[in-house]
Amino acid sequence: MSTATKRDYYEILEVTKTATFEEIKKAYRKKAIQFHPDKNPGDKEAEEKFKEAAEAYEILSDEQKRAKYDRYGHAAAGGFGGGHSGGFSMDDIFSQFGDIFGGHFGGGFGGQRGPRQNRGSDLRVKVKLTLKDIASGVEKKIKVNKFVACSHCRGTGADGGTAYETCSTCKGSGVVTRVVNTILGQMQTQNTCPTCNGEGKTITKKCSHCAGEGIVREEEVISINIPAGVAEGMQLSMSGKGNAARHGGVNGDLLILVEEEQHPELFRDDNDVVYNLLLSVSTAAIGGSVVVPTIDGKAKVTIEPGTQPGKVLRLKNKGLPSINRYGTGDLLINISVYIPEKLSDSEKETLGGLENSPNFQPSKSVKEKIFTHFRRMFD
Numbered sequence: 001m002s003t004a005t006k007r008d009y010y011e012i013l014e015v016t017k018t019a020t021f022e023e024i025k026k027a028y029r030k031k032a033i034q035f036h037p038d039k040n041p042g043d044k045e046a047e048e049k050f051k052e053a054a055e056a057y058e059i060l061s062d063e064q065k066r067a068k069y070d071r072y073g074h075a076a077a078g079g080f081g082g083g084h085s086g087g088f089s090m091d092d093i094f095s096q097f098g099d100i101f102g103g104h105f106g107g108g109f110g111g112q113r114g115p116r117q118n119r120g121s122d123l124r125v126k127v128k129l130t131l132k133d134i135a136s137g138v139e140k141k142i143k144v145n146k147f148v149a150c151s152h153c154r155g156t157g158a159d160g161g162t163a164y165e166t167c168s169t170c171k172g173s174g175v176v177t178r179v180v181n182t183i184l185g186q187m188q189t190q191n192t193c194p195t196c197n198g199e200g201k202t203i204t205k206k207c208s209h210c211a212g213e214g215i216v217r218e219e220e221v222i223s224i225n226i227p228a229g230v231a232e233g234m235q236l237s238m239s240g241k242g243n244a245a246r247h248g249g250v251n252g253d254l255l256i257l258v259e260e261e262q263h264p265e266l267f268r269d270d271n272d273v274v275y276n277l278l279l280s281v282s283t284a285a286i287g288g289s290v291v292v293p294t295i296d297g298k299a300k301v302t303i304e305p306g307t308q309p310g311k312v313l314r315l316k317n318k319g320l321p322s323i324n325r326y327g328t329g330d331l332l333i334n335i336s337v338y339i340p341e342k343l344s345d346s347e348k349e350t351l352g353g354l355e356n357s358p359n360f361q362p363s364k365s366v367k368e369k370i371f372t373h374f375r376r377m378f379d
Contacts, residue, residue, distance in 0.1 A: 006074045007052065009059055010060070012052050013053060013057065013060065014031075015067065017070070027354050028053055028056070028057035028061075031049070032050065034365040035049040035053065036050060047124045061298040072234065072324065073323060097295030111173040115173065115196075115201070116199060117170065117249045117250060118245035118246050118250070119250045120245040120249065121252045122242045122252040122254070123146055123241070123252065123254050125254065125257070127142070127257070129138055129258060129260055129261065130261050130262050131260070131263050131273065134230055134231075134260065135321065136228055137228035138196055138226050140220055142221070142224060143219055143222075145219050146244075147216070147243040148216060148244050149214065149215060149243050149248070150216050152209040153209070155215065155245075155248045155249045156214055157206060157207055157212040157334075158204070158205065158206070158207060159207050159213035163203060165202060167195055168195070168202075169194070169195040169196065172195065173193070173200060174200065175190045175198065176191055176193050177189070177190050178191070211316075214244075214246050215246055226256075227323065229322050231260070233258050234258045235256065236255070237255050239335055241253065242254050265293045266293060266295070266331075267322065271320045272320075273320065273331050273332070274332045275333050277335050281339065283303055284335075285302050285306075286305055287307070290303060294318050294331055295320070312335070313333040313335065315333070317329075
């Protein structure tokens with residue numbers, strides 16, 4: 001599911017953005033019971049809502065992941081780290097139930113789960129973006145070398161996709177059950193079947209093209225839609241675009257790490273963009289107009305007579321958009337004035353003649369502004 005179509009995690013669990021951990025946990029438990037597969041057999045919509053609730057809980061129950069989500073929304077989902085965002089399997093979800101329901105759910109409400117579904121590993125790539133890319137969003141095409149499902153055996157690892165049989169040890173369940181006598185009485189435990197590794201079936205003849213693995217390496221060109229407003233270090237994810245799983249199952253995700261290319265003249269400050277403008281003494285004194293670079297071209301700005309070093313001009317909405325579309329930053333023009341390092345005799349004479357002119361003496365208000373500016377720099 002793309003970030004544009006995903007529902008808000010708070011909306012999924014029906015909690016407010018100020019909800020406590022206990023409120024989130026309680027809301028997830030309610031949703032898990034409501035949409036659990038055992039209560040809704042064969043209902044694909046309920047299964048999707050079950051997975052959706054589990055993904056929302058994984059993010060909102062973790063303080064760091066929740067903070068990232070609150071700031072960047074679904075665009076940062078791949079940057080939460082360590083979880084299953086965008087690629088939940090039923091095994092992933094049931095593994096959380098010990099925390100939610102008290103630690104006694106081996107395989108869900110109905111007891112035993114079905115055969116284990118493998119999951120492919122995630123792929124990680126870096127994408128370099130210019131400020132112009134970040135301002136408008138961009139589509140990037142990348143070539144990756146990855147595991148894909150073998151076309152000869154349809155990813156099963158079995159010759160022709162049919163040379164397998166139900167595991168004789170677990171009878172296709174993927175688990176083996178043992179009853180152990182303890183001082184507390186008999187206790188039943190379930191473990192992954194050692195014969196089929198939880199898959200519920202065994203291969204009788206391996207596929208010769210993939211050596212029975214069900215996956216082969218191939219190059220694939222993937223189109224990545226980068227949303228506007230991303231930032232250096234942010235990680236995006238594309239569900240199912242990672243490596244294919246052995247013997248079928250769920251593909252891993254493609255994780256995209258954003259890197260910003262340094263602009264030759266502009267630098268970023270959150271959603272604002274900053275340009276350091278160096279004026280000549282004469283332009284600062286008598287005013288004029290100058291051309292400054294912007295993200296997507298150039299702009300002409302007016303310099304008022306008597307412009308002082310440290311003054312900041314602001315061009316509204318000439319910065320970068322917020323990743324959550326809460327507005328656009330500005331272009332900040334930080335003004336400095338160049339003092340000549342060498343002067344000719346005639347230039348020295350001209351400036352010397354102005355030394356005692358009242359207009360060349362800083363006023364009290366100008367002095368205070370300059371001192372205030374420098375105090376703030378060191379606060």
